[in-house]
Amino acid sequence: MTARTVTAEPATARPSRAESTGAMTTAAAHVPVRSLTARTRTARALHAEWTKFATLRSQWTTPLIALALSVGGTAAVQAAYGTEDHSLIDDPSVGIFYGLNFGQVALACFGILLFGQEYASGTIRGSLAAVPDRARLYAAKLALGAGVGLLVGVLTTAGSFLASAHTENLGLGSPEALRAMVAGVLYHPLLIVICLGATAVLRNLTAAMGLITPTVFLGTPLLSAVPGVRELVQFLPDRAGQHALRYQPEAGFHFGHWTGLLVMALWAALATWAGLRSLRRHDA
Template sequence: MSTYPLRAEWTKFTTLRSLWTTPLVAVALSAGITAAVQFAYGRTDTSLTEDPMEGLYFGLNFGQVAVVCLGILLIGQEYASGTLAGSLAAVPDRTRFYRGKLLLGAALGLAVGLLTVAGQLAATAATVGLDLTAPGTWRALAAGVLYHPLLLVLCLALTTVLRNQTAALGLLSPLIFLGTTALTAIPGVREIAQFLPDRAGLYATRLHDAPEVHYGHSTGLLLMTLWTAIAVAAGQYALHRHDV
């Protein structure tokens, strides 16, 4: 595959302030909130210490909203501004164009994941400490890193399906931030909600098993990967199916 689409997407990313500042916000929110909460409550709040990863990833509950927004903006801005037609004129092969978007999104998500988890790990180690030799710790840390690119690509692909930045921001941001969490609190609905992509991905970041969850931690990350793959395929279909 030619690197031209990827270079073009990188140029767009680095020249639009709303794009390159969003991953910085994601890292700052996740690591900063984790540091503040661990410093203030890490030694007294048992909900943060029973499973050490609950405290370490506390800030991710907020920082992931910026990751969602970044995934939406990477292609949603072109739908909103009407510049998608120009982009496709420059790269007529829609598959190559879409792959360029996905590759940049995955790379950005991985970078955000590495920086975020490193910051959260440093904050936790400096405040309440963390036993890196405990079973499952490195698996949970790796899952935290991979959660970011999977979530970002998922939202990018779903925005391509919706073909509307406003609709994607209005639907996906509140759904990931509060919606799926609320669904897991409703008896009867939680049995289904636990299989949603963000719920499954976040479960992979935990150390301890939850009796009400019907799959293992590693399976949770595989479920999120499957959701992302389906969304990517749907996005490619929508991009080829509809005119811009």
Template sequence: MSATTYPLRAEWAKFTTLRSLWTTPLLAVALSAGITAAAQFAYGKVDDSLTDDPMLGLYYGLNFGQVAVVCLGILLIGQEYSSGTLATSLAAVPDRIRFHRGKLLLGAGLGLAIGLLTVAGQLAATAASVGIDLAAPGSYRALAAGVLYHPLLLVLCLSLTTVLRNQTAALGLLSPMVFLGTTALSAIPGIREVVQFFPDRAGLYALRLQDDPEIHYGHGTGLLVMALWTALAVAAGLRTLRTRDA
């Protein structure tokens, strides 16, 4: 077994043997696709807010499903901090760069799979309920952004948990911030100007078709802003892992 694949295989073994880990992606897909389906079939034909921007209705369930994605990113390394098994993992893979890379590759792969399944489920639900015109400008960009949003969010949360080195703190901070925090802050005049550059806000803007005159960048740039935040978090996580004791 090569030095490159061993850490990834080790992380995959942990993921598949811990129920709290492998059930979380299923929950993420079920919440996103299921809530979108319920909302579209119940209100899609009568609620203009779900159809003025077709992607707003399509991604309605993502507002809830993304919390499970956040939790998965936290759990992928947070469980090892909370259980005290990180030292054992590092004994098995002493090279911390390789260990970190294995975590990131697994997280990115899981996030991509969640994104593909979620977007497919939401698209099917929207097409079956109210229909969707993919010929509208920006539709395929918004669908691709929806897929990529998931691995970026998952890796971001995994890396920030590495920086915090505490599963409870990460769950208490990141989950409510993504679910309600940035949404509430974006409604406050003055603060809105700053919050629009937060990673989840920027990433979610990339999922829309309609322009928002109060957002100071384009839809495509929103995903790049989120990717930049994720890259910074990855670098900070690696630095923490290399300089702090297990």
């Protein structure tokens, strides 16, 4: 009987589960991941802020109230006093921007609401989760506030001049009138930026409303009547900004019109820096 010889073929080693998983992980690591660019992230942050502004009634109605108070207040005063009474006023800008005394309160409220409303409702956590880069979120809010303020400033200034055309000697071709127009437009976004930055520092809607709004509406006018304090009041942001609106230099001011606008811009820069610093240092 002949014995059969069986030749065994070498067995192919099957990869273990760990080796298979490691190979898949290595392969996945080489798959290119499409990351968002900084421009795309910024655009999305801006779009999110615009969506909040367009859908929250308290936000989009507040600038409209500011516009109505400013232009409506000026028109009411011009209609009530008439041409003869206004001839006694040396500076036409007093009547032109009279309504701004009321409209700026609503404007300040808008700047406060842009940040304060999120702290009050707790949605600031969701905003930071969607936009982890706090500087980008802050910049998006500033851009929205300044953009809306610029638009309101254009409409308010144009409306105030039109409402005063039949009673005031506007002198539209004069350098004083052109400067007042430019200052009137820029005053609005600067005030919003200041209020937004201050609210980011306070991180509380009630505190911001209780401190900023009375200061704008009552604090500066009352302090202007106090001897000894009057010299310092001219450097407050709203007072310095309103000085830039005037045709003629105001008594007691130690700087010119454009310098007044620069002082207000410096306040806006300071508030922006302080707000960003607070947002980065504190948890939501």
